[in-house]
Amino acid sequence: MDAKEIIARRVAIEIKAGMLVNLGIGLPSMVANFVPADRGVFFQAENGVIGLGARPPEGMQDPHLTDAGGGFVTAVPGAASIDSAMSFGLIRGGHLDMTVLGGLQVDELGHLANWKVPGKMVPGMGGAMDLVTGAAQVIVAMQHTARGEAKIVPRCTLPLTAQRRVNLIVTDLALIVPTDDGLVLRERAPGVTVDEIRAATGATLIVSHDIPEMQLA
Amino acid sequence: MKTALKPAAVAAMVPDGASLMIGGFMGVGTPERIIDALVARRAEGLTIIANDTAMPGRGIGKLVSAGCVARVITSHIGLNPETQAKMIAGEIEVELVPQGTLVERIRAGGVGLGGILTPTGLGTEVEEGKHVIEVQGCRYLLETPLKADFALISAYQADYAGNLCYMLTAHNFNPVMALAGAIVIAEAESIVPVGVIPPDAVKTPGVLVDHILERAM
Numbered sequence: 001m002d003a004k005e006i007i008a009r010r011v012a013i014e015i016k017a018g019m020l021v022n023l024g025i026g027l028p029s030m031v032a033n034f035v036p037a038d039r040g041v042f043f044q045a046e047n048g049v050i051g052l053g054a055r056p057p058e059g060m061q062d063p064h065l066t067d068a069g070g071g072f073v074t075a076v077p078g079a080a081s082i083d084s085a086m087s088f089g090l091i092r093g094g095h096l097d098m099t100v101l102g103g104l105q106v107d108e109l110g111h112l113a114n115w116k117v118p119g120k121m122v123p124g125m126g127g128a129m130d131l132v133t134g135a136a137q138v139i140v141a142m143q144h145t146a147r148g149e150a151k152i153v154p155r156c157t158l159p160l161t162a163q164r165r166v167n168l169i170v171t172d173l174a175l176i177v178p179t180d181d182g183l184v185l186r187e188r189a190p191g192v193t194v195d196e197i198r199a200a201t202g203a204t205l206i207v208s209h210d211i212p213e214m215q216l217a
Numbered sequence: 218m219k220t221a222l223k224p225a226a227v228a229a230m231v232p233d234g235a236s237l238m239i240g241g242f243m244g245v246g247t248p249e250r251i252i253d254a255l256v257a258r259r260a261e262g263l264t265i266i267a268n269d270t271a272m273p274g275r276g277i278g279k280l281v282s283a284g285c286v287a288r289v290i291t292s293h294i295g296l297n298p299e300t301q302a303k304m305i306a307g308e309i310e311v312e313l314v315p316q317g318t319l320v321e322r323i324r325a326g327g328v329g330l331g332g333i334l335t336p337t338g339l340g341t342e343v344e345e346g347k348h349v350i351e352v353q354g355c356r357y358l359l360e361t362p363l364k365a366d367f368a369l370i371s372a373y374q375a376d377y378a379g380n381l382c383y384m385l386t387a388h389n390f391n392p393v394m395a396l397a398g399a400i401v402i403a404e405a406e407s408i409v410p411v412g413v414i415p416p417d418a419v420k421t422p423g424v425l426v427d428h429i430l431e432r433a434m
Contacts, residue, residue: 070272124292126316
């Protein structure tokens, strides 16, 4: 199983029946593949649909029905189309149960940076700042390191996405919970040791003596 | 009853240096034929207010490629490398705004509000230079209203009275922008007699719409 699939399968366990969930573009969007259709979850795409469905059959794509990345999607029974004011009203107004986003850095305060690398990459924040500010739960789903560099660091050096502490960090190596005391290591990915996680982490991890292995959806 | 304008007449109505709100999300729900006409007349120095700048060859991306744009107020330019390159080269000024804040600033401009208070952006670069106001124990950023000389709207159907309805994720910024442009021009996929769009299905009342683009031949 590759790194992204481990992350997606672990995040999927966090998505409970009846939730309204926004999945970011890229890796986070893979999570939907591992959430059973009968769980009664509605996925929101911030461009304007509640009840995002799978890819349409070839030749049946509708140019009016896309996800936030511009890819063709379908809608599930019970879906609703909304405009951007309603979409961000849901997000900012506390009506969104969970958002799953990628990250460039997360730090010991649980702060996320994911929208800008000054001088190198300035894509813009899109909806990320509203999502991290407004969602009831924020899960960062990302690879533990990038080209050997730690992404979980003492303090973010990249511009922050919000001042809010994220609820959960899920990587290909570990599940980490930011708390008042710092970053608590809760689970190891299958076959990964605590020492390997520590070696790949720039921040201090709070580790109790027994860290269980992740269950995957 | 509205009269239908030819694309070239719309492009002639929009002077160089004008500010334009343009509907769409990654090119979905964007008035492409009006944009083509602006490119054809070699418009210059435009200020574009829009969710994103789409991608080269599509929607607002065509205006960027053709050198029509001096300034952009937007949430995301990540999928248009030309916008990023022109920003770095100093050819286009880019103001990045969180997506939920952008739509509410436009709404504020359109509905006569002096601004909005949002928690999005607190503690980030977005806060710089802005007033922070405390209301009922919570802190918010004061974000100012946005208006434009023109709102260029993409709709699914327009009727002869200018009433508009939208399809699925092609709503996005269009209904809100139709309030905030001094002159509102709608490009619809079809133009139908009054009554075909039921009153309850009208998302933009025709009283807001100044002009309709003639139907595609």
